[in-house]
Amino acid sequence: STSFALLFQDWRRKRAIARIPPRPIEIRSDEIVNGVIGLIGNTPLIRINSLSDALGVEILGKAEYLNPGGSVKDRVALKIIEDAEAQGVLHPNTGSVLFEGTVGSTGISLATVGKAKGYECCIIMPDDVAIEKVQVLEKLGAKVERVRPASIVDEKQNLARKRALEFGNTPLIDPPKSDPEVVVSTKADSSEVGHEVNSSEPLIPSIRLPELLKPALETKPRGFFADQFENESNFYAHYKGTGPEILRQTSGNLDAFVSGAGTGGTVAGTGMFLKKALPDLKIVLSDPEGSGLYNKVKFNVMFDTKEREGTKRRHQVDTVVEGIGINRITQNFALGLDVIDDAYRISDAEAVAMSRYLVVHDGLYLGSSSACNLVACVRLAKTLGRGSRIATILCDSGSRHQSKFWSDEYLKANDIPIDPSIIGRLLES
Numbered sequence: 001s002t003s004f005a006l007l008f009q010d011w012r013r014k015r016a017i018a019r020i021p022p023r024p025i026e027i028r029s030d031e032i033v034n035g036v037i038g039l040i041g042n043t044p045l046i047r048i049n050s051l052s053d054a055l056g057v058e059i060l061g062k063a064e065y066l067n068p069g070g071s072v073k074d075r076v077a078l079k080i081i082e083d084a085e086a087q088g089v090l091h092p093n094t095g096s097v098l099f100e101g102t103v104g105s106t107g108i109s110l111a112t113v114g115k116a117k118g119y120e121c122c123i124i125m126p127d128d129v130a131i132e133k134v135q136v137l138e139k140l141g142a143k144v145e146r147v148r149p150a151s152i153v154d155e156k157q158n159l160a161r162k163r164a165l166e167f168g169n170t171p172l173i174d175p176p177k178s179d180p181e182v183v184v185s186t187k188a189d190s191s192e193v194g195h196e197v198n199s200s201e202p203l204i205p206s207i208r209l210p211e212l213l214k215p216a217l218e219t220k221p222r223g224f225f226a227d228q229f230e231n232e233s234n235f236y237a238h239y240k241g242t243g244p245e246i247l248r249q250t251s252g253n254l255d256a257f258v259s260g261a262g263t264g265g266t267v268a269g270t271g272m273f274l275k276k277a278l279p280d281l282k283i284v285l286s287d288p289e290g291s292g293l294y295n296k297v298k299f300n301v302m303f304d305t306k307e308r309e310g311t312k313r314r315h316q317v318d319t320v321v322e323g324i325g326i327n328r329i330t331q332n333f334a335l336g337l338d339v340i341d342d343a344y345r346i347s348d349a350e351a352v353a354m355s356r357y358l359v360v361h362d363g364l365y366l367g368s369s370s371a372c373n374l375v376a377c378v379r380l381a382k383t384l385g386r387g388s389r390i391a392t393i394l395c396d397s398g399s400r401h402q403s404k405f406w407s408d409e410y411l412k413a414n415d416i417p418i419d420p421s422i423i424g425r426l427l428e429s
Protein backbone atom coordinates (compact mmCIF):
# COMPACT_ATOMS: atom_id res chain seq x y z
CA SER A 1 0.00 0.00 0.00
CA THR A 2 2.97 2.27 0.69
CA SER A 3 4.27 1.74 -2.81
CA PHE A 4 0.80 2.43 -4.22
CA ALA A 5 0.71 5.71 -2.24
CA LEU A 6 4.11 6.67 -3.66
CA LEU A 7 3.03 5.87 -7.22
CA PHE A 8 -0.12 7.94 -6.73
CA GLN A 9 1.91 10.85 -5.38
CA ASP A 10 4.24 10.62 -8.35
CA TRP A 11 1.29 10.58 -10.78
CA ARG A 12 -0.21 13.66 -9.09
CA ARG A 13 3.07 15.60 -9.33
CA LYS A 14 3.44 14.83 -13.02
CA ARG A 15 -0.19 15.72 -13.68
CA ALA A 16 0.29 19.05 -11.92
CA ILE A 17 3.25 19.85 -14.16
CA ALA A 18 1.35 18.75 -17.28
CA ARG A 19 -1.48 21.12 -16.37
CA ILE A 20 0.75 24.23 -16.34
CA PRO A 21 -0.41 26.01 -19.49
CA PRO A 22 2.37 26.72 -21.97
CA ARG A 23 3.15 30.43 -22.14
CA PRO A 24 4.34 32.01 -25.33
CA ILE A 25 8.01 33.02 -25.04
CA GLU A 26 9.34 35.82 -27.16
CA ILE A 27 12.49 34.60 -28.93
CA ARG A 28 15.07 37.39 -28.93
CA SER A 29 18.49 36.87 -30.45
CA ASP A 30 19.85 40.02 -28.78
CA GLU A 31 19.92 38.33 -25.38
CA ILE A 32 23.15 36.57 -26.31
CA VAL A 33 26.21 38.38 -25.05
CA ASN A 34 29.13 38.61 -27.47
CA GLY A 35 31.95 36.97 -25.50
CA VAL A 36 33.35 38.13 -22.19
CA ILE A 37 33.68 41.68 -23.48
CA GLY A 38 29.92 41.82 -23.97
CA LEU A 39 29.55 41.49 -20.20
CA ILE A 40 31.45 44.69 -19.45
CA GLY A 41 29.48 47.70 -18.23
CA ASN A 42 25.72 48.22 -17.89
CA THR A 43 26.02 47.16 -14.28
CA PRO A 44 23.00 47.42 -11.96
CA LEU A 45 22.50 50.23 -9.47
CA ILE A 46 21.67 48.72 -6.07
CA ARG A 47 19.73 50.49 -3.32
CA ILE A 48 21.70 49.77 -0.16
CA ASN A 49 18.71 49.05 2.02
CA SER A 50 20.21 49.12 5.52
CA LEU A 51 21.87 52.51 5.07
CA SER A 52 19.04 54.05 3.03
CA ASP A 53 16.38 53.01 5.56
CA ALA A 54 18.40 54.25 8.55
CA LEU A 55 19.26 57.60 6.94
CA GLY A 56 16.09 58.46 5.02
CA VAL A 57 18.49 59.20 2.18
CA GLU A 58 18.76 56.78 -0.71
CA ILE A 59 22.25 55.32 -1.06
CA LEU A 60 22.72 53.70 -4.47
CA GLY A 61 25.74 51.54 -5.31
CA LYS A 62 26.80 50.86 -8.88
CA ALA A 63 27.67 47.16 -8.85
CA GLU A 64 30.95 47.30 -10.75
CA TYR A 65 32.10 44.11 -9.03
CA LEU A 66 29.69 42.29 -11.39
CA ASN A 67 31.90 43.03 -14.40
CA PRO A 68 33.48 39.80 -15.75
CA GLY A 69 36.96 40.69 -14.47
CA GLY A 70 35.42 41.51 -11.09
CA SER A 71 35.94 45.28 -10.97
CA VAL A 72 35.27 48.73 -12.36
CA LYS A 73 38.60 48.46 -14.20
CA ASP A 74 37.17 46.20 -16.94
CA ARG A 75 35.68 49.32 -18.55
CA VAL A 76 39.05 51.03 -18.49
CA ALA A 77 41.01 48.06 -19.85
CA LEU A 78 38.55 47.72 -22.72
CA LYS A 79 38.62 51.43 -23.59
CA ILE A 80 42.43 51.64 -23.43
CA ILE A 81 42.79 48.66 -25.76
CA GLU A 82 40.02 49.78 -28.14
CA ASP A 83 41.42 53.32 -28.42
CA ALA A 84 44.91 51.94 -29.12
CA GLU A 85 43.48 49.59 -31.74
CA ALA A 86 41.52 52.43 -33.33
CA GLN A 87 44.77 54.38 -33.63
CA GLY A 88 46.48 51.42 -35.25
CA VAL A 89 49.14 50.95 -32.58
CA LEU A 90 47.76 47.63 -31.32
CA HIS A 91 46.82 44.66 -33.44
CA PRO A 92 45.34 41.48 -31.94
CA ASN A 93 46.89 38.04 -32.44
CA THR A 94 50.30 39.39 -33.41
CA GLY A 95 51.97 38.38 -30.15
CA SER A 96 51.68 41.95 -28.83
CA VAL A 97 52.01 42.39 -25.08
CA LEU A 98 50.16 44.81 -22.80
CA PHE A 99 52.26 46.19 -19.94
CA GLU A 100 50.90 47.88 -16.84
CA GLY A 101 51.76 48.76 -13.28
CA THR A 102 48.81 48.11 -10.99
CA VAL A 103 47.76 47.10 -7.49
CA GLY A 104 45.77 44.34 -9.14
CA SER A 105 42.35 45.23 -10.49
CA THR A 106 43.56 46.87 -13.69
CA GLY A 107 45.93 43.97 -14.30
CA ILE A 108 43.15 41.42 -13.92
CA SER A 109 40.97 43.46 -16.28
CA LEU A 110 43.76 43.85 -18.85
CA ALA A 111 44.49 40.12 -18.70
CA THR A 112 40.78 39.28 -19.07
CA VAL A 113 40.09 41.65 -21.96
CA GLY A 114 43.54 40.94 -23.42
CA LYS A 115 42.96 37.19 -23.60
CA ALA A 116 39.50 37.74 -25.10
CA LYS A 117 40.97 39.99 -27.77
CA GLY A 118 44.28 38.23 -28.50
CA TYR A 119 46.98 39.93 -26.41
CA GLU A 120 49.50 38.76 -23.86
CA CYS A 121 49.78 40.64 -20.62
CA CYS A 122 52.66 41.55 -18.30
CA ILE A 123 51.78 43.10 -14.95
CA ILE A 124 54.07 44.87 -12.49
CA MET A 125 52.77 44.94 -8.90
CA PRO A 126 54.02 46.13 -5.52
CA ASP A 127 54.96 43.09 -3.42
CA ASP A 128 52.63 43.98 -0.53
CA VAL A 129 49.22 43.78 -2.23
CA ALA A 130 46.82 40.96 -1.37
CA ILE A 131 48.30 37.70 -2.72
CA GLU A 132 44.99 36.49 -4.20
CA LYS A 133 45.29 39.17 -6.90
CA VAL A 134 48.63 37.72 -8.03
CA GLN A 135 47.13 34.23 -8.06
CA VAL A 136 44.19 35.33 -10.25
CA LEU A 137 46.58 37.10 -12.64
CA GLU A 138 48.73 34.00 -13.01
CA LYS A 139 45.68 31.83 -13.61
CA LEU A 140 44.68 34.28 -16.35
CA GLY A 141 48.02 33.63 -18.01
CA ALA A 142 49.56 37.02 -17.23
CA LYS A 143 53.24 37.36 -16.43
CA VAL A 144 53.61 39.02 -13.03
CA GLU A 145 56.66 40.94 -11.84
CA ARG A 146 56.74 42.32 -8.32
CA VAL A 147 58.54 45.43 -7.14
CA ARG A 148 59.03 47.25 -3.82
CA PRO A 149 55.91 49.11 -2.76
CA ALA A 150 56.01 52.64 -4.12
CA SER A 151 57.27 55.32 -1.83
CA ILE A 152 58.31 58.49 -3.60
CA VAL A 153 58.99 56.94 -6.98
CA ASP A 154 56.24 54.83 -8.49
CA GLU A 155 58.38 51.76 -9.23
CA LYS A 156 55.62 49.74 -10.81
CA GLN A 157 54.69 52.37 -13.41
CA ASN A 158 58.32 53.04 -14.24
CA LEU A 159 59.15 49.36 -14.67
CA ALA A 160 56.01 48.73 -16.76
CA ARG A 161 57.00 51.63 -19.03
CA LYS A 162 60.57 50.32 -19.26
CA ARG A 163 59.45 46.77 -20.08
CA ALA A 164 57.08 48.05 -22.77
CA LEU A 165 59.89 50.09 -24.33
CA GLU A 166 62.19 47.05 -24.27
CA PHE A 167 59.47 45.17 -26.15
CA GLY A 168 59.19 47.95 -28.73
CA ASN A 169 56.47 50.09 -27.20
CA THR A 170 54.40 51.92 -29.74
CA PRO A 171 53.36 55.28 -28.35
CA LEU A 172 49.83 56.50 -28.85
CA ILE A 173 49.60 58.54 -32.03
CA ASP A 174 47.08 61.01 -30.66
CA PRO A 175 45.54 61.47 -27.28
CA PRO A 176 42.12 59.75 -27.32
CA LYS A 177 39.62 61.70 -29.36
CA SER A 178 38.89 64.71 -27.25
CA ASP A 179 35.32 65.72 -26.57
CA PRO A 180 35.07 69.45 -27.26
CA GLU A 181 32.51 69.84 -24.49
CA VAL A 182 34.84 68.53 -21.77
CA VAL A 183 36.39 71.30 -19.73
CA VAL A 184 39.93 70.56 -18.64
CA SER A 185 40.75 71.51 -15.07
CA THR A 186 43.01 74.45 -14.48
CA LYS A 187 43.18 73.94 -10.72
CA ALA A 188 46.00 71.38 -10.75
CA ASP A 189 49.52 72.81 -10.73
CA SER A 190 51.38 71.71 -13.79
CA SER A 191 54.29 70.70 -11.55
CA GLU A 192 52.08 68.09 -9.91
CA VAL A 193 50.69 66.66 -13.11
CA GLY A 194 52.04 63.60 -14.80
CA HIS A 195 54.71 61.04 -14.08
CA GLU A 196 57.06 61.02 -11.14
CA VAL A 197 59.55 63.83 -11.48
CA ASN A 198 62.41 61.71 -10.14
CA SER A 199 61.86 59.08 -12.79
CA SER A 200 64.99 58.45 -14.83
CA GLU A 201 62.89 56.90 -17.59
CA PRO A 202 61.92 59.08 -20.52
CA LEU A 203 58.24 59.87 -20.90
CA ILE A 204 56.61 58.33 -23.91
CA PRO A 205 56.58 61.03 -26.55
CA SER A 206 53.30 61.69 -28.28
CA ILE A 207 54.34 61.38 -31.91
CA ARG A 208 52.49 60.75 -35.10
CA LEU A 209 53.35 57.45 -36.76
CA PRO A 210 54.42 57.74 -40.38
CA GLU A 211 51.81 56.13 -42.65
CA LEU A 212 54.55 53.97 -44.14
CA LEU A 213 55.21 52.31 -40.80
CA LYS A 214 51.63 51.24 -40.21
CA PRO A 215 51.51 48.04 -42.33
CA ALA A 216 54.64 46.78 -40.57
CA LEU A 217 52.92 47.23 -37.20
CA GLU A 218 49.98 45.12 -38.25
CA THR A 219 52.03 41.93 -38.15
CA LYS A 220 54.89 42.73 -35.77
CA PRO A 221 54.54 41.99 -32.06
CA ARG A 222 54.66 45.20 -30.04
CA GLY A 223 54.75 46.16 -26.44
CA PHE A 224 52.07 48.58 -25.28
CA PHE A 225 52.22 50.51 -22.01
CA ALA A 226 48.56 50.91 -20.96
CA ASP A 227 49.50 53.78 -18.62
CA GLN A 228 46.19 53.93 -16.72
CA PHE A 229 47.23 56.92 -14.59
CA GLU A 230 47.99 59.24 -17.50
CA ASN A 231 46.14 57.64 -20.44
CA GLU A 232 42.92 59.62 -20.94
CA SER A 233 41.09 56.61 -22.37
CA ASN A 234 40.56 55.84 -18.67
CA PHE A 235 38.66 59.11 -18.16
CA TYR A 236 36.59 58.52 -21.31
CA ALA A 237 35.60 54.98 -20.22
CA HIS A 238 33.72 56.65 -17.36
CA TYR A 239 32.70 59.82 -19.17
CA LYS A 240 31.06 57.76 -21.91
CA GLY A 241 30.04 54.70 -19.86
CA THR A 242 29.65 54.91 -16.10
CA GLY A 243 28.34 58.51 -16.07
CA PRO A 244 25.61 58.12 -18.70
CA GLU A 245 24.54 54.80 -17.15
CA ILE A 246 24.05 56.40 -13.71
CA LEU A 247 22.13 59.31 -15.23
CA ARG A 248 19.83 56.88 -17.05
CA GLN A 249 19.39 54.54 -14.08
CA THR A 250 18.37 57.39 -11.76
CA SER A 251 16.38 59.30 -14.41
CA GLY A 252 18.52 62.26 -13.41
CA ASN A 253 16.97 62.19 -9.94
CA LEU A 254 20.27 62.41 -8.07
CA ASP A 255 21.80 64.85 -5.57
CA ALA A 256 25.36 63.63 -5.18
CA PHE A 257 28.00 61.28 -6.53
CA VAL A 258 30.71 59.84 -4.25
CA SER A 259 33.91 58.15 -5.42
CA GLY A 260 37.46 57.46 -4.34
CA ALA A 261 40.41 58.01 -6.64
CA GLY A 262 43.35 55.83 -7.54
CA THR A 263 44.09 56.88 -11.09
CA GLY A 264 41.19 59.35 -10.74
CA GLY A 265 39.49 58.09 -13.91
CA THR A 266 36.25 57.14 -12.15
CA VAL A 267 35.70 60.32 -10.15
CA ALA A 268 36.80 62.60 -12.98
CA GLY A 269 35.04 60.91 -15.91
CA THR A 270 31.81 60.02 -14.13
CA GLY A 271 31.83 63.26 -12.13
CA MET A 272 32.42 65.47 -15.16
CA PHE A 273 29.61 63.81 -17.12
CA LEU A 274 27.09 63.95 -14.26
CA LYS A 275 27.97 67.54 -13.36
CA LYS A 276 27.38 68.65 -16.92
CA ALA A 277 24.01 66.86 -17.01
CA LEU A 278 23.00 67.95 -13.48
CA PRO A 279 24.76 71.20 -12.53
CA ASP A 280 23.47 71.14 -8.93
CA LEU A 281 24.84 67.66 -8.27
CA LYS A 282 27.58 67.46 -5.61
CA ILE A 283 30.70 65.47 -6.45
CA VAL A 284 32.43 64.19 -3.32
CA LEU A 285 35.77 62.40 -3.01
CA SER A 286 36.19 59.59 -0.47
CA ASP A 287 39.87 59.50 0.39
CA PRO A 288 41.61 57.01 2.69
CA GLU A 289 43.93 58.25 5.42
CA GLY A 290 47.45 58.86 4.17
CA SER A 291 46.34 60.00 0.72
CA GLY A 292 47.13 63.54 -0.36
CA LEU A 293 44.00 64.09 -2.47
CA TYR A 294 41.82 65.17 0.48
CA ASN A 295 44.10 68.13 1.11
CA LYS A 296 44.26 68.93 -2.60
CA VAL A 297 40.45 69.14 -2.82
CA LYS A 298 39.92 70.93 0.51
CA PHE A 299 42.88 73.30 0.64
CA ASN A 300 44.50 73.07 -2.81
CA VAL A 301 47.73 71.79 -1.26
CA MET A 302 49.27 68.38 -1.75
CA PHE A 303 50.82 66.69 1.23
CA ASP A 304 50.80 63.33 2.89
CA THR A 305 48.65 63.10 6.00
CA LYS A 306 50.19 60.23 7.89
CA GLU A 307 53.70 59.49 9.11
CA ARG A 308 54.93 56.64 6.95
CA GLU A 309 58.42 56.13 8.34
CA GLY A 310 58.65 53.31 10.82
CA THR A 311 55.15 51.98 10.26
CA LYS A 312 54.74 48.26 9.73
CA ARG A 313 52.53 48.57 6.71
CA ARG A 314 54.29 49.61 3.55
CA HIS A 315 52.08 50.88 0.80
CA GLN A 316 52.11 53.78 -1.55
CA VAL A 317 49.57 55.31 0.80
CA ASP A 318 49.66 53.94 4.31
CA THR A 319 46.27 52.27 4.48
CA VAL A 320 44.79 48.78 4.31
CA VAL A 321 42.44 50.10 1.62
CA GLU A 322 43.67 49.01 -1.82
CA GLY A 323 43.03 50.83 -5.10
CA ILE A 324 42.30 54.36 -3.89
CA GLY A 325 44.43 57.05 -2.32
CA ILE A 326 47.53 58.52 -3.95
CA ASN A 327 50.07 61.24 -3.32
CA ARG A 328 50.34 62.85 -6.71
CA ILE A 329 47.95 64.42 -9.20
CA THR A 330 47.54 62.15 -12.21
CA GLN A 331 46.41 63.38 -15.60
CA ASN A 332 43.11 61.54 -15.21
CA PHE A 333 42.43 63.13 -11.81
CA ALA A 334 43.45 66.58 -13.08
CA LEU A 335 40.80 66.36 -15.82
CA GLY A 336 38.07 66.29 -13.18
CA LEU A 337 39.51 68.27 -10.28
CA ASP A 338 37.34 71.32 -11.04
CA VAL A 339 34.09 69.39 -10.60
CA ILE A 340 34.94 67.90 -7.19
CA ASP A 341 33.04 69.90 -4.55
CA ASP A 342 34.20 68.28 -1.34
CA ALA A 343 36.20 65.43 0.19
CA TYR A 344 36.00 63.17 3.22
CA ARG A 345 38.95 61.45 4.83
CA ILE A 346 38.03 57.89 5.76
CA SER A 347 39.94 55.89 8.38
CA ASP A 348 40.84 52.22 7.99
CA ALA A 349 38.69 51.45 11.05
CA GLU A 350 35.63 53.07 9.43
CA ALA A 351 36.14 51.23 6.12
CA VAL A 352 36.58 47.91 7.92
CA ALA A 353 33.49 48.59 10.08
CA MET A 354 31.39 49.41 7.00
CA SER A 355 32.41 46.22 5.19
CA ARG A 356 31.41 44.06 8.18
CA TYR A 357 28.17 46.03 8.72
CA LEU A 358 27.08 45.50 5.09
CA VAL A 359 27.58 41.75 5.21
CA VAL A 360 25.46 41.47 8.35
CA HIS A 361 22.66 43.81 7.23
CA ASP A 362 22.56 43.54 3.44
CA GLY A 363 24.42 40.38 2.45
CA LEU A 364 26.87 42.56 0.53
CA TYR A 365 30.48 41.32 0.55
CA LEU A 366 32.51 44.25 -0.75
CA GLY A 367 36.11 45.32 -1.17
CA SER A 368 37.89 48.05 0.72
CA SER A 369 37.40 50.97 -1.67
CA SER A 370 33.65 50.28 -1.90
CA ALA A 371 33.49 50.35 1.91
CA CYS A 372 35.32 53.70 1.96
CA ASN A 373 32.86 55.12 -0.56
CA LEU A 374 29.89 54.04 1.55
CA VAL A 375 31.30 55.62 4.73
CA ALA A 376 31.61 58.88 2.78
CA CYS A 377 28.01 58.44 1.56
CA VAL A 378 26.77 58.17 5.15
CA ARG A 379 28.70 61.27 6.23
CA LEU A 380 27.42 63.19 3.23
CA ALA A 381 23.83 62.00 3.75
CA LYS A 382 23.91 63.66 7.20
CA THR A 383 24.43 67.02 5.49
CA LEU A 384 21.68 66.52 2.86
CA GLY A 385 17.93 66.58 3.49
CA ARG A 386 15.83 63.45 3.92
CA GLY A 387 14.67 62.11 0.58
CA SER A 388 17.96 62.96 -1.13
CA ARG A 389 19.76 60.45 -3.32
CA ILE A 390 23.46 59.62 -3.48
CA ALA A 391 25.13 57.29 -5.97
CA THR A 392 28.52 55.67 -5.50
CA ILE A 393 30.72 52.93 -6.95
CA LEU A 394 30.98 49.39 -5.60
CA CYS A 395 34.39 48.85 -7.18
CA ASP A 396 35.11 45.21 -6.40
CA SER A 397 34.06 42.39 -4.07
CA GLY A 398 35.54 41.15 -0.82
CA SER A 399 36.98 38.06 -2.50
CA ARG A 400 39.90 40.18 -3.79
CA HIS A 401 40.73 41.23 -0.24
CA GLN A 402 40.63 38.08 1.86
CA SER A 403 44.25 38.05 2.93
CA LYS A 404 44.37 41.71 4.08
CA PHE A 405 41.23 43.87 4.41
CA TRP A 406 39.03 40.85 5.13
CA SER A 407 41.56 39.03 7.31
CA ASP A 408 40.90 39.58 11.01
CA GLU A 409 44.43 38.30 11.77
CA TYR A 410 46.03 40.79 9.38
CA LEU A 411 44.01 43.67 10.80
CA LYS A 412 44.84 42.70 14.39
CA ALA A 413 48.54 42.44 13.58
CA ASN A 414 48.38 45.95 12.13
CA ASP A 415 46.37 47.48 15.00
CA ILE A 416 43.29 48.17 12.89
CA PRO A 417 40.13 47.71 14.98
CA ILE A 418 37.23 45.57 13.75
CA ASP A 419 34.17 47.24 15.24
CA PRO A 420 30.97 47.35 13.13
CA SER A 421 29.25 49.39 15.89
CA ILE A 422 31.19 52.40 14.50
CA ILE A 423 28.65 52.40 11.65
CA GLY A 424 25.66 52.10 13.97
CA ARG A 425 26.92 55.17 15.87
CA LEU A 426 27.63 57.07 12.64
CA LEU A 427 24.09 56.39 11.41
CA GLU A 428 22.57 57.58 14.68
CA SER A 429 24.76 60.65 15.17
Ligand code: PMP
Binds near residue numbers: 262264
Ligand atom coordinates in the same frame (compact mmCIF):
# COMPACT_ATOMS: atom_id res chain seq x y z
N1 PMP B 1 38.75 50.56 -6.26
C1 PMP B 1 39.57 49.58 -6.66
C2 PMP B 1 39.44 48.23 -6.06
C3 PMP B 1 40.53 49.86 -7.63
O1 PMP B 1 41.38 48.90 -8.02
C4 PMP B 1 40.63 51.16 -8.16
C5 PMP B 1 41.64 51.46 -9.22
N2 PMP B 1 42.96 51.62 -8.79
C6 PMP B 1 39.78 52.15 -7.69
C7 PMP B 1 38.85 51.81 -6.76
C8 PMP B 1 39.90 53.58 -8.11
O2 PMP B 1 39.47 53.86 -9.39
P1 PMP B 1 40.21 54.96 -10.26
O3 PMP B 1 41.53 54.38 -10.68
O4 PMP B 1 39.30 55.17 -11.41
O5 PMP B 1 40.41 56.19 -9.46
